[in-house]
Amino acid sequence: MKVRWAKQEELTEKVRDFSKMFQSDSELLIENVKTTYRVLRVNDNLFFPVTINDEEWDNSFVCSPYTAYANYSKDEIKWKIKNRIVKKLLLILLNVIAKWLRKGALNKNIHVNNFLLSTNPFPEWDGREIEAITAFIVSEYPEHAIIFRSLNIYQHSKLIDVLKASSYDAIGSRQVYIFDLSKEAWLKHRNNKHDNRLIRKSGLRLIDHDKMKEYLPQALELYRKLYLVKYSKFNPQFTLKYIQECHEKELVKFQGYIDEHDSLKAFSGVFTIENTITSPLVGYDTDMPQKDGLYIHAAQLAILEKFETGLLLNLSSGASGFKRMRGGQPSIEYSLLYLKHLPRKRRLRWQALKVLSNKIGVPIIKKYKL
Template sequence: MILNGMAMKVRWAKQEELTGTIRGFSELFQNDSELLIENVKTTYRVLRVNEKLFFPVTINDKEWDNSFVCSPYTAYANYSKDEIKWKIKNKVVKKLLLLLLNIIAKWLRKGEIDKNIHINNFLLSTNPFPEWDGKEIEAITAFIVSEYPDHAIIFRSLNEYQHRSLLDLFKANGYDCIGSRQVYIFDLSKEAWLKHRNNKHDNKLIKRSGLQLINHEGMKDFLLQALELYRKLYLVKYSKFNPQFTLKYFQDCYDKKLVKFQGYVDEKGSLKAFSGVFTIDNTITSPLVGYDTDMPQKEGLYIHAAQLAILNKFETGLLLNLSSGAAGFKRMRGGQPSIEYSSLYLKHLSRSRRLRWQVLKTLSNKIGVPIIKKYKL
């Protein structure tokens, strides 16, 4: 294929061609994905573009109970049901919303919304992108359509702050961009960060707590406790449709140094808070977080966990995407709000399937995103 005057080579990568983090994740998912994430059933491959660009790819058909990290159906239907259950207090309103959502869910399933390919999918809540100018988008699209003509093509985790030019290029290449949530970007100096009064308060609270900081090397013996804290926060407090990571996943990520773990331990040797940071090129994320949700909020254990990721940003000089949630907390500590989008290529699909996505696009971009911005969610 010749595009823009140069030959574009797009193909599936061989394992021996991979290096670094891409190789590590590919080794993790060579076998059954459910051994690593209990609620993720997917086919995992790696796309090679030209000489040095590699994207992890997940391929799905109709795994309706998958985590939202590879299931749009779960993101728009299953996860939304859980959010209604824990956020809406009025019983009548809650019942009506769940009834409406069940109707929408059936309509989405009929439109095969989970028949898709996610590109650059590390199966994390936030997938950082490599430094990429997007010039290969057309070639990648043509290759995937030729390989999987019945699958939607999805690039998740594109935010306005980092990826404005990429989003424009996706639109220019026939992609639809659907708003999903608001993430918080930390792209400031430590000096500017310390000017926020809340950060000074946090530092005093952490010092006063007397908890012992454990570095990555020391976390080896605390991985089971870390997993338990993650599960209590994300699966029990929020939704079972968050990724259900296993101990094998935590251990493999630790051993391969794919995730940098740090935590805080009390005088009894009990892990009270932890953060696992993941880095691709110039972007840090913190997909693995947990703290003892049974402790009073005044203990500030969430502050302990969140600040670990922020301090990693200052140690490395990289940009931190601290994902969504806890909006007020992140804003008051220097987080820059940015709407996150998924870019989808649908032109090769049937009109009926495209219609589902167009409705979701309208609901998300015309209603959801304005609400997110207005209420600073």
């Protein structure tokens, strides 16, 4: 069994094209991602993108656990919690926890299979090489935690069990929604029939991947207004260079809707690895009334891509009611971490997060169907 760093010429097409993008400064592609990017080769045909970090406290959550558990959580409290007193108390508590986490070097880590997206699809893998992978990374980076993000129970329950058996800890992160049904079953959901009528009546014109080339600056603006302004600046701050390269190399398939004034009103960009589709780039005109259903336009593009390809769609988290009523299957997502080689004081921080997430966070997510 061989595990080593891959050479550029060895990589599969998609991983190679993605890797070439990040050979230069990562911040030219994602403004709030500063990381070292490499690719791990396992035996002859398994390749994992790897990001390596040390501190970078203001990085996006896609490679910063500190941001995910501290900075991003603060933003979520600010726009989700309406009660001012509760909001203030939670922020005070979170600030105390954040300082404690920071002292534990939470960002000194290596993420395996990290495409720097909110949801990283995995190749079909049974995990049998995990001990060799772990030993290799520990030998190369003995002071770094090893993290596999984006593993969910619906798709990866066996892989999660394999990693647990190899001394990895599972920390619950969020609930994602899986679309793994036929188009016939999907159409039985009354909401989908309503969505189809709304889209037909809207008068917006669907444009394909090639046509989207001229609308990419508008697409970036729609994404930023939704994910960075409405939600959190700690979402990935993609640049126009990133979106243009993804479009040109067809790493992401773009589709959108334009109005009679040639203005992009909604779009979706889907990313596929083997049998899994994700939709990491989405946007719609948040200034328009909700009754126009522009989010419906954007979300349905990814769902229809699932039916066209026959693959499974992981539509990530958020908009839980919308996704459930349209056939989305909820599934808890975990990060799997290897920490045995780290000092006790650093392991302690992660163990505290594990208790908070698995014993409090996950039950709340399930109870309130978040």
